[in-house]
Amino acid sequence: MVGGGQGAFIGAVHRIASRIDDRYELVAGALSSDPARAAASAADLGISADRSYASYEEMARAESARADGIDAVAIVTPNHMHASPAIAFLQAGINVICDKPLAATQVQADAIGAAVKAAKAKFILTHNYTGYPLIRQARQMIAEGKLGTLRVIQAEYAQDWLTESIETTGQKQAAWRTDPARSGGGGAIGDIGTHAFNLLTFVTGLRAEALAADLQSFGAGRQVDDNAHIMLRFGGGARGMVWASQVAPGNENGLRLRIYGDKGGIEWGQENPNVMTYAPFGQPKQLLTRGGAGLGGGGSNWTRIPPGHPEGYLEGFATLYTDAADLILGRGDGALLPGIEAGMDGMWFINACIASSKADGAWVKR
C-alpha cells in the first residue's frame, strides 16, 4: 500500500475491503511521505519493518526484486500523487489498484495511460460503487433490454460536509480535497462527480458525447467547485443531468441513479443500496432487493449473505478487490472492473466540466 498512514481515511477502507473475502494479505507499504509516520503506521498494521519503505520508489524496486514480492499495490494517496507511484509499480511489473480519480491533471493521466499500455501488469481503478450487487444487476437488465432504448439519465451525488469552509480549520480531508494543487482543478466534480459519472456510464453502457456545466464555489474562500450542475448528451440520443454537491445540508452521501428508457425505468440510491425499484412501463413498480426473490441470477452473484441481511459500502468495495484478485490470478476476465479507460473517461468529464463552466456553460464535445 502506498499512502494510507495514520490519519488517512480511504486507506483503511481499502484494507478492510481487501480482507473481507480473504484474498489479500498486507505485507508491505510506503504508508506516508513522512518517514516517521510511515514506520509508525506500518507497525500499527503489522507490516514488518523491513517491508516498510520510506518511499514508493524504494518499495517498487525492492518488492519487485523479492521472490515473495507483492502481487499488487494499492495506491491511496491524494489525486496528485497517483501518477508517479502507479507508473513506478507498473514499470516494476506489479499490479496496481488505484483510488479514483485517475489523476489531478490530464498530463499525469496520460502518463499513467502510457504506462498501462506498456505494462503487462494490471491496472484497476477503485470506482467502488460499481461493486454493489444491484448496480451490476441494473447493468445486466439494461444490457438485456429491460428498459428498452434509453432516453433520460438523472444522476446525483449530494453531500453536506463542506457546507462550511472547514478546510480552513485544519480538517485534513477537506484541506487536500479543496486544494487545486492536490485535488486537481476540480472539487466536487473530481471527488464525487466522477463517481456519479462513472456509475451512470457503467450501468447504462452509454458514452457521453458532450456536456454543459455550471460550477459553483459557495464556501467562503473556496478555490474549487463545491456544487456542480451538468447537462449531458449521450451517443444514441439519450440525455442526462448530473448534480454533484458538497453543500447540500441533510445529504450525507447521496449518490442516486435514475435511468429511463422507452420500456421501463430504474431508480437506486447508495445510502440504502440493497433496494432498487424497477418500473416496467404500464405495470406496477417492483422493489428489487439484493439477491432477493425473482431476480434471476444477477443480483445474487456478488453478495455474501441472504437477502434482508444488508450489505454495505465495504462489501461493494470488497467485490472490486476480489474481482481484481481473480483477474490477477487469471481466474476472471475483469470485465466488470473499472480500469484505465474508466479513468480516462473520468478525466474527460472533469476537464470538460471545468472548460464548459469557464465558457459560461457552452457544450464541450469529446
Added chain:
Amino acid sequence: MVGGGQGAFIGAVHRIASRIDDRYELVAGALSSDPARAAASAADLGISADRSYASYEEMARAESARADGIDAVAIVTPNHMHASPAIAFLQAGINVICDKPLAATQVQADAIGAAVKAAKAKFILTHNYTGYPLIRQARQMIAEGKLGTLRVIQAEYAQDWLTESIETTGQKQAAWRTDPARSGGGGAIGDIGTHAFNLLTFVTGLRAEALAADLQSFGAGRQVDDNAHIMLRFGGGARGMVWASQVAPGNENGLRLRIYGDKGGIEWGQENPNVMTYAPFGQPKQLLTRGGAGLGGGGSNWTRIPPGHPEGYLEGFATLYTDAADLILGRGDGALLPGIEAGMDGMWFINACIASSKADGAWVKR
C-alpha cells in the same frame, strides 16, 4: 365555469376544490364550445338551462347583467383558450380564477396582463401546489431564515404517461397537450415545468435571472418537448436545476423540491405531501408533518383535519379557492395567491426554455 364539460379532466378538479370548504356554488357555465355538449354537461351538473351558455362571451355579458350574477368564473379550457374568456370576464367586472399556464403565447399573456391591470376584478392563477400546507410552511421557514442564504435549488416534475405517443390514439388529454396550436410551443415545460418553476419561486422567494435549457421530444412524431433539462441562475447567487419529464417510466406525478442554504435544507415531494424533511445543518434531519408536532403555526393554518389524517391534491387546490373567496370578499389580502405576476413569470420560463434550447442551451436572461 368556462370549459370543463363532459370528458374534461381539470374542470372536475376545480369543481370539487371549490366545494370542499363550502364557499362556492356552481350556477352558470359555458362548459363546452360544442353547444350540445355544453347543454348536456350543464344538466349533469345541475346548472339551470337558462344559465348554461353557448359561449363565454354570452356568459360574461349575461352574468354581469344579472343582479344575482356570478361572483367569479373558473376558466378551465386548454391553454390557447385562456386569454379571450379571461379578458371578457375581467372587462365585465367578474373575478377570474384561471387554470395554468397563463396562456399559449406571450401575446395572449400580455393581453391578459393589460386586462388585469385595467380591471377592478381579481385574477387568480391556479398553481394549485402552492396550496399544500407544508409548501406554505417551507416558504415561511425560508422567509424566517431557517435555511440561511439559499444556495442550491433542485426541482423536478416527472411523469410517465407520455412514454408512448398516445396522442395519436385519440387520448384527448394527450392530444391537446402535445399540439403546439393549443398548448403553446411548450409541452412538458408548459404543462408541468411551469408548476415546478412556480413552486420553487413561491417557496424560495428567489427570482430567476437566467436559464439554460436542453429540451427533447422522445415520443415518436411528437411536436413539443416531453423532457426538459434546465439550469437556473437566481438573483443573489443561488443556482438551480429543473427536470421536467413526461417519459420517465415509474413516475406518476413526481413533483419534488429540494432547497439548500448555508444553514439548512428542505426536501418535499408532492406524492406524499404531508411530510417534509428539514435538516438544520449539523443536527439530525427532522420529519415535519402537516400540522404536526413542533411546527409552530405555519403548517396547520391551511389544514382541515389532524396530523396523520392525510390531505391531498384536492385539499391543496381547495385552499386556493378558499383564499380566492376571502380575497374577493375582502376578508383576506391574497398574499399567498398566485396571480398575474406568477403567470407572467411562467410565460418567461416557457419562452426562455424554448429560446435557450433553440440556441443550443445558451443562457437566456430576463
Added chain:
Amino acid sequence: MVGGGQGAFIGAVHRIASRIDDRYELVAGALSSDPARAAASAADLGISADRSYASYEEMARAESARADGIDAVAIVTPNHMHASPAIAFLQAGINVICDKPLAATQVQADAIGAAVKAAKAKFILTHNYTGYPLIRQARQMIAEGKLGTLRVIQAEYAQDWLTESIETTGQKQAAWRTDPARSGGGGAIGDIGTHAFNLLTFVTGLRAEALAADLQSFGAGRQVDDNAHIMLRFGGGARGMVWASQVAPGNENGLRLRIYGDKGGIEWGQENPNVMTYAPFGQPKQLLTRGGAGLGGGGSNWTRIPPGHPEGYLEGFATLYTDAADLILGRGDGALLPGIEAGMDGMWFINACIASSKADGAWVKR
C-alpha cells in the same frame, strides 16, 4: 346532522365528506344539546333557522313530516349518544349515517340493531377507512385468491396524542373519549381499535372467533385503556394481532394492515394511503398505487383524480357518503358499506377485549 356544532371535530369531517361528490346538501340540524350553541352553529353553516332544531327528537318528527324533509341524517355525537337519535330517525323512516363505534354499550347497540331490523330506512356506519381505494383493491385481490389461504394478519393503530393526560386540561376531544360514561368502557379499543378490527375484517373477509387481550391505562389517572395488545384467532385457522395505542410518541394516526397468505402478502398504511405493497411469494414485491399502472380495475373505481395526485382521508370518507347516496337512491347495493353488522362486530370486539383483559388475557370466544 345531529351533533357537530361549534368545537366539534368529526362533524366537520362528515360535512366536507358529504360535499366532495356533490351528492348532499346540509339543510337541517340538531347540532348541539345546548340550544344556543345549536342555533349559532346552524347559522354558521347556513342552515335556516326553522330547520335548526333544539333536539334530535324534534328534528326527526319535523323532518319526517315535511314534504321536502331530509333524506338522511348524519349522527356525529359521542358514542353514548348514538343510539337514541339513530333509533328516532330510523323509526321516522329517515336513513341514518352514524359515526362509529356503534354505541357505548351492548344494550344500546342491540336497541339500534332492533330498530334497523324493523325499519325500511338504511343504516350506514362510517368506518371510513374502508373507503380508501387501495383498501377496496386489497379486499378484491384477497377475494380473488391472490394471497392464497390467509394465515397471518397484523393490524395496528398507533397514535400519541394521549401520551400525557390532557383530558384533565379541558381538551374536549380527550375528555369524552376517556370518560367511560360517554365513550363506553373502552378507550383506545373503542376509538381506534375498532377501526383496525373493522378494517382487517373488511379486507380479509375473515371472521374472528376468539381473542385474548391485555389492556393498559398508562396515562396518569386515566379510567379507560390507552394501549391494547390483542391476539386473534379466525375461522379457517388464520391468526392475528392487533395493537392499538394512544401513547406511542411519534405516531400520529398510524393505522397499518399487513396480511399474509400462503401465496402472497399485502402491506398498507393509512398515513400514505395511495401506496400498497403486494408481494406474490417468490417474486419481487410490487408497489401498487391508487389507480396506478397494472391494477386492473379495482383501485381506480373509487378515485377522483389520476395516480400520483394524492387523495386522502376526506376523499375516502366521501366515498362512503357517495356509496350511501347510491344505496339510498337505489342506484347501488351498498355491498361495500359498513352497516349494522359491522357495528355489532365492533361491539363484540370491544366487549371481548374488556372481558379478556379482566380475565387476565383468557381467550374470549364468540
Added chain:
Amino acid sequence: MVGGGQGAFIGAVHRIASRIDDRYELVAGALSSDPARAAASAADLGISADRSYASYEEMARAESARADGIDAVAIVTPNHMHASPAIAFLQAGINVICDKPLAATQVQADAIGAAVKAAKAKFILTHNYTGYPLIRQARQMIAEGKLGTLRVIQAEYAQDWLTESIETTGQKQAAWRTDPARSGGGGAIGDIGTHAFNLLTFVTGLRAEALAADLQSFGAGRQVDDNAHIMLRFGGGARGMVWASQVAPGNENGLRLRIYGDKGGIEWGQENPNVMTYAPFGQPKQLLTRGGAGLGGGGSNWTRIPPGHPEGYLEGFATLYTDAADLILGRGDGALLPGIEAGMDGMWFINACIASSKADGAWVKR
C-alpha cells in the same frame, strides 16, 4: 472453528466478521462431523492439515496443549450441538464464541451455564444484532432517560423463506431448523424470536416477567412453530408484543423494534440499519443516522466509515468479534457483549413460549 464446513451458512458469516477488523486469524478447525468434509473444508480455508481435527474433543485437547494454541473458538453448529463443544473448550481453558440460541434444551443450557461459571475462559453468544451502532445508540439514549419511563415495546422478526415446506425438499438450512431434534422444540421462536427478544432486552434494559404466546405451524407437515404471537409484561409495568414469522411473504429479514416511553419513541428496522427515528414527544420526529449529525458520540463509536456510507449485517457482527477480542485481551470489559445470561434469558423465552402456547396462551411467569 467448530462447524462451518462446506455448505454451511453461518460459519462463513463468522469468518468474515472475524476478519473485518483484523483481530483474528483462522488457524484450526473441526469443521464437520464428517471427517472427509472436515478435511476438505479446512483445505479450502487454508487451515493446515495438522490443525484440522476430526472432532471438537480432539481439537480442544490438542489446541489447549499447544504453546501457540487458539485463543478462542467459534461454535457454529446447529443448536443441539452447541453444548458439548462449548463445555469442552471452556474446560480446556479456551474462550468460546458461540452462535445463538444457547442450546436446544434447558438441560444443555444449564450444563453450559455451569461450565461458564467454573471456567476462567470467556463465553460470548453472538446475538449479532446488538452490534449495530444505532442499536447501541438506542440503548444509550434509553439509559439516559431520553424516552422517559418505558411503556410499550413492539418487536417483530418477519421472514418468508418457510412459506412453503422446503424442509421436505432437502434444503439443508430449513431441514435442521424445522427438526425438533436439532433445533430444540422451538422453530421461529428459537431461530428468530430469540433475536427479537434479546434485542429488545438489550436496548431497553427491561426484564420480561411474564409472557403469553400463541404459536402456530402453518407449513404442511411442519413439526415446529413457524409463526409466533407473543404478549409480554415487563418489570416496571411496561408491556410488549413480539411477532416472529417465517411465513410472511414479502419479508426477507424484517427485524424491527419500536419502543415508546412517556417522553419519546424510537423506531428501527434491521434491513436499513443505518437509520433510526427518534420522536421526542411534542417535537418533530428526528431521523438519526449511523454516526450522523448531532448524535453526540454513541452511534459513531462502533462504525468504520462516515455517515451515508452504509454498513450492514457483517459489520455489526464484526463489532461483536472485535469487542470479544478486546475482552479476551483485557482491553475492554465486554459490557455490551451478550453472554451466558443473555443465553439463559433466551432459553427462558423459548421454553415459556412453548409452555404458554400449550396452555392455550396462559401467562407464564419467571
